[in-house]
Amino acid sequence: MEQTGGPLTVCELELAPPGREEVLVRLRASGVCHSDYNAVDGTSETVCPAVLGHEGAGVVEAMGADVTRVAVGDHVALSWTPWCGNCEECSRELTQLCSTVWPAMGTGGLMDGTPRLSRDGESVYHYSFLSTFADACVVPERSCVPIAEDTPFDVAALVGCAVSTGTGAVWRTAGVRAGDRVAIVGCGGVGLSALLAAVAVGAEPIVAVDTAPQKLDVARSLGATDTVEWRGSAEATAEAVRKVTGGGVDYAIEATGRPEVMEAAFLSTRARGAAVLIGIPREGSELTIPALTIPRMERRVLGSIYGSTKPERDFAHALDLYRDGRLPIDRLISHRLPLEQAERGFELMHSGDALRVVLEI
Numbered sequence: 458m459e460q461t462g463g464p465l466t467v468c469e470l471e472l473a474p475p476g477r478e479e480v481l482v483r484l485r486a487s488g489v490c491h492s493d494y495n496a497v498d499g500t501s502e503t504v505c506p507a508v509l510g511h512e513g514a515g516v517v518e519a520m521g522a523d524v525t526r527v528a529v530g531d532h533v534a535l536s537w538t539p540w541c542g543n544c545e546e547c548s549r550e551l552t553q554l555c556s557t558v559w560p561a562m563g564t565g566g567l568m569d570g571t572p573r574l575s576r577d578g579e580s581v582y583h584y585s586f587l588s589t590f591a592d593a594c595v596v597p598e599r600s601c602v603p604i605a606e607d608t609p610f611d612v613a614a615l616v617g618c619a620v621s622t623g624t625g626a627v628w629r630t631a632g633v634r635a636g637d638r639v640a641i642v643g644c645g646g647v648g649l650s651a652l653l654a655a656v657a658v659g660a661e662p663i664v665a666v667d668t669a670p671q672k673l674d675v676a677r678s679l680g681a682t683d684t685v686e687w688r689g690s691a692e693a694t695a696e697a698v699r700k701v702t703g704g705g706v707d708y709a710i711e712a713t714g715r716p717e718v719m720e721a722a723f724l725s726t727r728a729r730g731a732a733v734l735i736g737i738p739r740e741g742s743e744l745t746i747p748a749l750t751i752p753r754m755e756r757r758v759l760g761s762i763y764g765s766t767k768p769e770r771d772f773a774h775a776l777d778l779y780r781d782g783r784l785p786i787d788r789l790i791s792h793r794l795p796l797e798q799a800e801r802g803f804e805l806m807h808s809g810d811a812l813r814v815v816l817e818i
């Protein structure tokens with residue numbers, strides 16, 4: 458992408474060899490995520506020109522100095538939250554909030570703030586340390602999680618963003634237990650991943666909310682017990698959720714990033730319930746919620762980035778459940794396209810007809 462607003466174009470770039478604690482990964486699959494589009498439409502400010510894509514899997518092809526976590530030939534799923542291991546957040550085991558990584562991500566470089574991509578001697582920037590809309594990428598070794606060789610690359614790619622963001626919000630951020638009442642508000646790839654996680658732990662009922670009836674049909678086929686089509690306002694939608702759940706949910710998982718949808722999630726909760734906010738809003742957005750109900754009903758708002766995931770632990774767990782048939786990640790993939798058609802992937806994403814689009818590389 459040459460500049461914010463797009464379009465995406467295919468071109469040849471130079472990729473520097475991996476530096477210290479970095480590896481070169483030959484990519485095999487990359488999911489198309491709404492956060493990539495946030496870079497296109499300017500919701501997330503992105504340094505350009507940039508190679509987008511942050512949901513990938515492939516094979517380690519070369520290593521820089523001091524790499525210890527992976528070896529050449531390893532199949533890996535990629536995580537967009539490497540961590541420094543030294544900051545206050547890392548010392549509290551909140552590696553997804555690493556205070557070194559987040560500023561580095563904003564530079565469009567790798568951990569040291571400089572890019573490995575260039576064209577005719579001019580810098581080209583990374584997206585979320587990964588840049589998976591490409592044949593190959595140089596990434597921090599802590600972005601690589603080895604996976605079994607028989608894991609399909611498209612499934613592993615999804616674990617790198619949508620699946621971990623959605624399942625982690627349910628399992629890690631919220632800690633949903635069997636019998637908890639759950640609403641999934643927004644049924645894209647992340648929301649449906651949260652739905653699969655809620656089904657896997659035995660939450661009940663699970664109500665899916667979306668504007669698109671076809672997405673609600675999919676949600677039902679994946680285990681939602683009830684569905685609510687968006688009613689035009691936060692209050693009307695929440696009222697419908699409260700009605701079908703006998704008074705509201707314990708956890709309303711919000712996966713759109715739109716303030717009125719976040720409000721609907723909050724208003725869908727019952728006493729002691731929590732809105733779990735995953736979707737990324739535009740910078741400067743504000744959320745209005747009825748303050749009195751927070752103490753009076755002990756309602757809560759929980760933020761969740763990357764599902765509070767620890768990739769080394771949680772990627773393997775998600776893939777184990779996939780292998781056992783308890784987390785059918787492959788059912789989230791609706792379209793497979795060649796890398797050159799990434800732009801078409803965004804069109805499909807916006808059409809409402811696609812679940813996850815995967816670029817095969």
Ligand SMILES: [Zn+2]
Binds near residue numbers: 490491492618
């Ligand atoms: Zn993503």
Ligand SMILES: [Zn+2]
Binds near residue numbers: 542546
């Ligand atoms: Zn850190």
